[in-house]
Amino acid sequence: MSLLHLPPPSPSRLTSLRNSFSVITLNSLRVSSQRCRFNQSRLTLTPTASLTVDSHSPTTSSGRGSTEEGDSPKVLLEVRDLTAVIAESKAQILKGVNLVIREGEIHAIMGKNGSGKSTFSKVLVGHPDYEVTGGSAIFKGENLLDMDPEERSLFGLFMSFQSPIEIPGVSNMDFLNMAYNARMRKLGRKELGPIEFYEVISRKLDVVNMKIDFLNRNVNEGFSGGERKRNEILQLAVLGADLSVLDEIDSGLDVDALQDVAKAVNGLLTPKNSVLMITHYQRLLDYIRPNYIHIMDDGRIVKTGDISIAKVLEKEGYKAISSA
């Protein structure tokens, strides 16, 4: 059996890693590594917008989380008038984003290249390249923008980056074990040692159709584009999340890999958790069906609708939508 080919990691290696990264867990490691920067100051922002649930936001009747009429699912994420600049140049990219995501919903953000989609997702996870200059983002009732990337991750926000980075010297197995335990600590659940964790993770590999030897390789080192994306979804499968932000998980994937990734994402959905997919292309939406599609243009969401928007886009391009 293939399981036998990979020895579990040695406990001593894991302990030393855990010590050296004692305060660096999933998102902070993942976010910071995107810039090779492991320390960053907190983003601070005083929310200016009210926390009222938007009565104009899309109805929830088609959401997986919908219950009886009048008993709509809880709001998971509420973004109000969010503005952000690039930290270095102060160029404004987000110009007032509004978005409400409830439990059990799948949302997609589409838009032309350069419209601010990736910036929005990175701002949500606290990427240090960007500075929030106004508005609010409330996640599970708490001010997301007051949390550092690590806290956001532990609190249940997962992000799959458009270009997942390599983390030299850290094996996938060790990385996932550390991140998993950090999340379990936060949830008040049992942490797992390397041998117990090995059993958990080996069961998850099938979800993304990955071979067991991926676990011993350093995070994303030498992985193909498709393998990186599968690896991101493996991380999600192991860690779980209330909201998963998936930035272009379809990019660079052939049809087989796309189907594997989509199947894995669909398999992780529950009536309680939500997905925010960011994609340039319609084809992903054939595999993961969103309840709502938002069109982003020049740092704002300019239109929200159902899957029919994607059909218009496919036929007539973004011009038809932006000028509508």
Ligand SMILES: Nc1ncnc2c1ncn2[C@@H]1O[C@H](COP(=O)(O)OP(=O)(O)O)[C@@H](O)[C@H]1O
């Ligand atoms: N870290 C950055 N440094 C400089 N420019 C950036 C940075 N991040 C985003 N931008 C610029 O902001 C705009 C929006 O980019 P992005 O959010 O990646 O768009 P999208 O994901 O919709 O293609 C682009 O013009 C891009 O060049």
Ligand SMILES: [Mg+2]
């Ligand atoms: Mg992008």
